[in-house]
Amino acid sequence: MRTLTVDLGDRSYPIYIGEGLLSKSGEYFLQHQLTTKSPVLIVSDENIAPKYLQTVVDSLQASGYQTVSSVVKAGEKSKSLDVFEEVMTAAIEGGLDRKSTVVALGGGVVGDLAGFVAASFMRGVHFVQMPTTILAHDSSVGGKVAVNHRLAKNMIGAFHQPAMVLYDVDTLQSLPERDVRSGLSEMIKHGLIWDEQFAYWCRDNADRLLALDREALTYGLTEGCSVKAKVVSSDETEQGLRAILNLGHTIGHALEAIGGYGEFLHGEAISIGMAAAAQLAVNRGRDRSIYEETTALLAKFGLPTTIPGHLNDEEIISAMLHDKKFKENQIVFILPVRIGEVEIVSDMTLDEVRQVIKQLKGEGQHV
Amino acid sequence: MRTLTVDLGDRSYPIYIGEGLLSKSGEYFLQHQLTTKSPVLIVSDENIAPKYLQTVVDSLQASGYQTVSSVVKAGEKSKSLDVFEEVMTAAIEGGLDRKSTVVALGGGVVGDLAGFVAASFMRGVHFVQMPTTILAHDSSVGGKVAVNHRLAKNMIGAFHQPAMVLYDVDTLQSLPERDVRSGLSEMIKHGLIWDEQFAYWCRDNADRLLALDREALTYGLTEGCSVKAKVVSSDETEQGLRAILNLGHTIGHALEAIGGYGEFLHGEAISIGMAAAAQLAVNRGRDRSIYEETTALLAKFGLPTTIPGHLNDEEIISAMLHDKKFKENQIVFILPVRIGEVEIVSDMTLDEVRQVIKQLKGEGQHV
Incomplete structure (x- = not known):
């Protein structure tokens, strides 16, 4: 315990x-x-x-x-x-x-x-x-x-x-297997935003976690909760830092919304959102390895990292703009800097978001 | 201002x-x-x-x-x-x-x-x-x-x-006249629980207040808010002292409830409740003047201080016991010590409450 x-x-x-x-x-x-x-x-x-x-x-x-x-x-x-x-x-x-x-x-x-x-x-x-x-x-x-x-x-x-x-x-x-994967998606997110060592531990222990090994779960949940606890402790009422917990959620919520909360489980949607955030970071000049490492880690858990072709790009954009996370018309995104570190970006343009949606559908050019 | x-x-x-x-x-x-x-x-x-x-x-x-x-x-x-x-x-x-x-x-x-x-x-x-x-x-x-x-x-x-x-x-x-009287009832309460001088000011300025004199209202509301602010400041989440604000509310809420929130306005019900609290204090040994001063002050504002005969005693008791203010089956009452000071009493018996109801109906013996 x-x-x-x-x-x-x-x-x-x-x-x-x-x-x-x-x-x-x-x-x-x-x-x-x-x-x-x-x-x-x-x-x-x-x-x-x-x-x-x-x-x-x-x-x-x-x-x-x-x-x-x-x-x-x-x-x-x-x-x-x-x-x-x-x-x-x-x-x-x-x-x-x-x-x-x-x-x-x-x-x-x-x-x-x-x-x-x-x-x-x-x-x-x-x-x-x-x-x-x-x-x-x-x-x-x-x-x-x-x-x-x-x-x-x-x-x-x-x-x-x-x-x-x-x-x-x-x-x-x-727990049903799909719920297990979806839940582990948030655990991985906690590694990606704050703790490089924990992110790599997740990658190296994917099989044990997916097999619901009690010891691995106890460790992983403790570390995941620990990251969240540290972030929350420093920003209880969500004034600033706490925003980093939304890695993958900007596009993730939009995907959940237009899928009618049926097509994607929450963890699946944010998995795609985390892949999108990594691609956006690359589009803005980060090394391409951040996208490759992020998607490889998510793939080890059987989590999706692409946007299904049948979803309409502008519907995704529209759902995203309706999300309550946007205050005063600024589009705020959390982007990876490297594994275990992210930054809050407030000057994202809609064109950049349109581009990444195409990239995650396999339609656009990956940078 | x-x-x-x-x-x-x-x-x-x-x-x-x-x-x-x-x-x-x-x-x-x-x-x-x-x-x-x-x-x-x-x-x-x-x-x-x-x-x-x-x-x-x-x-x-x-x-x-x-x-x-x-x-x-x-x-x-x-x-x-x-x-x-x-x-x-x-x-x-x-x-x-x-x-x-x-x-x-x-x-x-x-x-x-x-x-x-x-x-x-x-x-x-x-x-x-x-x-x-x-x-x-x-x-x-x-x-x-x-x-x-x-x-x-x-x-x-x-x-x-x-x-x-x-x-x-x-x-x-x-404001309709009845709402004016009812509102002033809470103002008087703030004098009675905390500020002798303000209570007497209310008594001496009843006519100006009832005539909605702007200067008197500004002063009275400031003093009334001030008492409440002092009590709230020292007990923001209602752990202890704040209970004194409930002077008159224990029986008052019960009267409101059984009158179906139509017979009495809130201030009228707590006026009767404040008279009852004063009588309870006298029944427990305080000088009879506390009851007489309290009811005389309320009467100057045309506020009621007796319980109408048609209300059923046991229905009042029952409504009182259902009120959320009772935790762990203790009946808590706020009783006057003198004008401008009250005490919190947690050992009130139902028999004492039954007695005061009869007294306020003019049926029981006043002590």
């Missing part, structure tokens, strides 16, 4: 990563002085709840906690205000009060939804994350929680730090 | 109180370095918007701001998640971004609703309050924003401090 601390002054919290943690939930709750006098609400989804909800409930009850649960449908559609209201209803009917804790048992959707419930129920109660996907190692650090508006993703939310994160790697064993 | 600073470290902000402020909105915005590059959303209601929206829009536009507005129905029903979503839609369609400002132009309902939009749109944008009621002098200090859940009031919200409050006393001139 590894422990990592996200350093945020008063709001610092630990991430515990290892095997068999869910069955010790109650002990961790007591250790963190979460009161047994107020009910705990566990939010989960229909895929995860049958597998792990009872384990958590049993452990919490054995430690003296009273629990209620709210199980939502699996998938992005549950990040809506309607489902948010349903979970709030469960919290009120379950008798939660200001000293209560809300638990997110699941992946990123459950984490974001339950996190926004924790942030806003009675103006904020304790929050505990229990991620059950690899992708959630990203969203479980940083305190960003939100639901979607029908017009745009993650528009309604808060910054709300958890009291702790219990990351039980046993829950990852039953 | 008076200026008061709410001292909250990084989140400190000024309250400007005086005449003609709305027509200078743009200047205040510029002075507070709110960017002209991002659209401003003004939230108001159907009663207030026809009177003052254009004034604010004209002033902001003259200073270079682009504005969009969202006008909701007047009344408590607009503090719902549905209306919250509508305002979010206006924000997205209006092109607001992370540097934008949301303005609340109206009373407490608009302030709470727009404030929660500001707190959660893109995880938080700037917020400016422009209160148009006397009652809102209370809710415009402290950063508590929220919408209602159908099962309970103010269950979904945040602490989100404004960048500034522009309190234009000209807007108070058209």
